[in-house]
Amino acid sequence: MNVNKIALVGNPNTGKTSLFNALTGLNQQVGNFPGVTVDKKVGKLKLSNRTIEIIDLPGTYSIYPRSKDEEVVYDILSNPQHPDFPDAVCVVVDSSNLERNLLLFTQIYSLAIPSVLVLNMSDIAFRKGKKILIEKISEQFPEATIIETNARIKSGVKQLVDTLDTKIKSRNSQAKALIAKENVLEQQQDTEQKFQEINELVKNCVLQETNLKPRRKVTRLDKLFVHPIWGYSIFLVVLLALFQLIFTLASFPMDLIDSLFGSLSSYLYGVLPTGMFTELVANGIVPGIGGVIIFVPQIVLLFFFIGILEETGYMSRVVFIMDRIMRPFGLNGKSVVPLLSSAACAIPGVMASRTISNWKERLITILVAPLMSCSARIPVYTLLISLVIPNRLVFGFLNLQGLTFFGLYALGIISALLVSVVLRMFVKTNEESVLLLELPDLKSPRWKNVGITVFDKARLFLIGAGKIIVAISIVLWALGTFGPTERTNTAIQHVEKPTSKDEVELAAYEKQVNAVKFENSYIGILGKTIEPVIKPLGYDWKIGISLITSFAAREVFVGSMATIYSVDADGEETRSLLEKMKQEKNAQGQPVYTLASGLSLMVFYVYAMQCMATFAVVKRETKSWKWPIVQLVYMGVLAYVSSWIIFQIFS
Amino acid sequence: MKQTLATSKRGNILHVLSVQQSAISAKLIEMGLYVGQEVEILFRAPFGDPIAVNVGGYVLSLRLNEAALIEVA
Numbered sequence: 001m002n003v004n005k006i007a008l009v010g011n012p013n014t015g016k017t018s019l020f021n022a023l024t025g026l027n028q029q030v031g032n033f034p035g036v037t038v039d040k041k042v043g044k045l046k047l048s049n050r051t052i053e054i055i056d057l058p059g060t061y062s063i064y065p066r067s068k069d070e071e072v073v074y075d076i077l078s079n080p081q082h083p084d085f086p087d088a089v090c091v092v093v094d095s096s097n098l099e100r101n102l103l104l105f106t107q108i109y110s111l112a113i114p115s116v117l118v119l120n121m122s123d124i125a126f127r128k129g130k131k132i133l134i135e136k137i138s139e140q141f142p143e144a145t146i147i148e149t150n151a152r153i154k155s156g157v158k159q160l161v162d163t164l165d166t167k168i169k170s171r172n173s174q175a176k177a178l179i180a181k182e183n184v185l186e187q188q189q190d191t192e193q194k195f196q197e198i199n200e201l202v203k204n205c206v207l208q209e210t211n212l213k214p215r216r217k218v219t220r221l222d223k224l225f226v227h228p229i230w231g232y233s234i235f236l237v238v239l240l241a242l243f244q245l246i247f248t249l250a251s252f253p254m255d256l257i258d259s260l261f262g263s264l265s266s267y268l269y270g271v272l273p274t275g276m277f278t279e280l281v282a283n284g285i286v287p288g289i290g291g292v293i294i295f296v297p298q299i300v301l302l303f304f305f306i307g308i309l310e311e312t313g314y315m316s317r318v319v320f321i322m323d324r325i326m327r328p329f330g331l332n333g334k335s336v337v338p339l340l341s342s343a344a345c346a347i348p349g350v351m352a353s354r355t356i357s358n359w360k361e362r363l364i365t366i367l368v369a370p371l372m373s374c375s376a377r378i379p380v381y382t383l384l385i386s387l388v389i390p391n392r393l394v395f396g397f398l399n400l401q402g403l404t405f406f407g408l409y410a411l412g413i414i415s416a417l418l419v420s421v422v423l424r425m426f427v428k429t430n431e432e433s434v435l436l437l438e439l440p441d442l443k444s445p446r447w448k449n450v451g452i453t454v455f456d457k458a459r460l461f462l463i464g465a466g467k468i469i470v471a472i473s474i475v476l477w478a479l480g481t482f483g484p485t486e487r488t489n490t491a492i493q494h495v496e497k498p499t500s501k502d503e504v505e506l507a508a509y510e511k512q513v514n515a516v517k518f519e520n521s522y523i524g525i526l527g528k529t530i531e532p533v534i535k536p537l538g539y540d541w542k543i544g545i546s547l548i549t550s551f552a553a554r555e556v557f558v559g560s561m562a563t564i565y566s567v568d569a570d571g572e573e574t575r576s577l578l579e580k581m582k583q584e585k586n587a588q589g590q591p592v593y594t595l596a597s598g599l600s601l602m603v604f605y606v607y608a609m610q611c612m613a614t615f616a617v618v619k620r621e622t623k624s625w626k627w628p629i630v631q632l633v634y635m636g637v638l639a640y641v642s643s644w645i646i647f648q649i650f651s
Numbered sequence: 652m653k654q655t656l657a658t659s660k661r662g663n664i665l666h667v668l669s670v671q672q673s674a675i676s677a678k679l680i681e682m683g684l685y686v687g688q689e690v691e692i693l694f695r696a697p698f699g700d701p702i703a704v705n706v707g708g709y710v711l712s713l714r715l716n717e718a719a720l721i722e723v724a
């Protein structure tokens with residue numbers, strides 16, 4: 001029979017995604033299933049005369065859902081009216097572990113949906129000395145087509161394509177209705193019953209070679225990775241190496257992107273006619289887009305490395321050894337990956353929490369993820385540290401500036417754990433917290449799978465965060481460009497006019513005027529309005545303005561400061577910004593940037609949730625306004641109170 | 652006293668006798684821990700929890716309180 005829409009289902013780690021990639025290549029789209037936050041991956045398989053739509057469904061052990069993600073599979077397959085209901089189902093199983101895998105297949109087979117049974121991982125079954133008698137399995141499931149594949153080297157993929165094209169058998173037998181989602185007891189009995197049958201079947205259909213050298217059940221690497229001392233040491237070294245690599249490798253493309261967008265802006269200024277439109281493009285849109293793209297190198301690199309750790313199976317060992325440590329904090333071993341990702345950007349971090357099936361643990365992970373210092377904070381930390389922290393050694397070998405930088409990161413991590421403990425008391429759930437994680441064999445990574453993961457995440461970031469960052473940049477640009485006309489004009493008149501036609505002097509005058517315009521724009525007024533509120537933290541209205549503009553993305557702080565102090569912020573010019581800021585005095589003639597106010601500001605940036613993109617993602621992932629607002633408020637209060645305390649202590 | 656997967660020793664090859672009824676028992680059974688299944692503890696995480704168990708040919712990690720639901724012999 002001819003089919004147009006096929007769903008891929010199977011247990012986790014059976015090679016579904018590998019097969020999906022092999023069938024569709026890069027013809028993939030990631031969307032969302034309505035009502036749940038599971039990624040819906042749809043791809044197109046091109047045949048000679050038509051294309052077939054293929055959906056990669058979330059991995060599950062049973063058709064009966066035990067987590068929100070798995071519900072998608074049940075909802076689609078139990079309802080022929082569902083828009084995603086497929087014409088046929090392709091059940092991917094791990095041939096080396098047929099018994100557990102066949103449960104899902106038998107459940108789906110009894111629904112009388114046309115089905116294909118894909119015996120994947122045939123190489124591993126062979127290595128374990130298992131021979132599968134396909135004809136015998138066929139006798140049990142006469143209305144299904146059975147195919148052997150090895151998605152790793154793509155053997156059998158051609159036959160699979162052929163089958164999907166023309167050889168899918170239509171169903172004649174009567175469908176057996178699924179047990180209701182809530183009726184767990186009956187499901188359990190049904191499962192036990194099915195396993196007895198499968199047991200029989202496997203005995204008859206799988207020949208086990210017995211004179212095989214017994215395989216080592218626990219490999220040396222496994223022992224090392226879960227060792228009380230070596231396990232944690234290796235994880236620590238992996239983490240340090242990972243971040244070291246990311247920062248060194250990403251700095252070159254980031255500088256490049258920075259200067260590219262800088263030149264693009266000045267180029268546009270040169271060629272476009274002077275006016276509002278040019279201002280908007282060159283000063284609002286282009287820097288806004290640049291501010292998004294600049295994060296891509298770090299995000300790509302981080303997910304490249306995380307992808308490798310996951311593909312090789314090392315990450316599941318990390319989850320295994322971290323679970324006991326994370327549990328007292330109300331987190332799960334699986335929280336490690338989202339928190340790690342958040343060190344690059346909270347957006348993919350929050351999305352990575354989807355693997356945590358327990359809602360409470362997942363929510364806590366989401367709520368604390370933005371406390372991890374993301375890459376947008378680095379320029380802010382760097383500027384403030386060189387401003388107020390002396391560049392000298394303590395204890396003879398530790399650089400004080402480096403130590404402060406490390407301290408800010410550590411503050412974020414420790415706070416994330418402490419906040420989790422508090423949230424743990426407030427977030428209620430009646431769901432059981434479980435680990436139940438399969439530990440796949442350790443193996444070398446498939447580069448194509450890693451590549452596609454990276455591509456996916458970068459796309460998610462660009463689309464998810466990108467839109468919002470660009471939109472907010474434009475709004476902030478407008479607020480920073482426009483202001484009450486009269487007020488602005490009076491202020492400009494007060495700027496000292498240049499006395500000669502000297503170019504340097506003219507340029508200086510222009511910058512002064514820009515600074516004054518910015519000061520009297522709506523944002524400037526806003527900054528002055530909030531001054532009384534932030535004064536106890538040691539900030540003046542100029543800092544207030546920069547705090548507000550940081551809501552697009554935190555690193556905008558540096559650019560705003562540069563505009564306010566009327567200097568260019570590019571490369572070497574940061575120096576002059578530093579000088580200006582150092583000389584800045586308040587009304588009483590005291591310096592604005594002291595150790596106290598500088599530290600207070602750094603702590604503020606560690607805690608405050610100044611990121612609208614994260615806010616939007618949290619809203620999407622939690623399906624409510626409540627949690628992003630809770631997050632915004634608790635992080636804001638934490639930022640305000642801690643900064644105040646720091647300022648009081650150090651001044 | 653009943654022996655459960657949580658109290659058994661590493662390296663002993665055992666069989667599941669029963670799974671105590673609980674919120675996660677259906678899930679445990681679906682993951683292959685049905686009555687009669689062959690199980691063996693392979694290794695433990697630091698602090699002894701969670702544990703990694705060979706369940707009829709694949710490795711499953713579970714917490715001690717989850718393992719305590721599974722009576723073995």
Ligand SMILES: Nc1nc2c(ncn2[C@@H]2O[C@H](COP(=O)(O)OP(=O)(O)O)[C@@H](O)[C@H]2O)c(=O)[nH]1
Nearest residue numbers: 012013014015016017018120121150151152446
């Ligand atoms: N040896 C072998 N490994 C495979 C095969 N198919 C997939 N893999 C690997 O198994 C792991 C899990 O595959 P993936 O496609 O992510 O599985 P999914 O969880 O079902 O989507 C990856 O490391 C793949 O490289 C296969 O046929 N043979």
Ligand SMILES: [Mg+2]
Nearest residue numbers: 016017018059
């Ligand atoms: Mg997958």
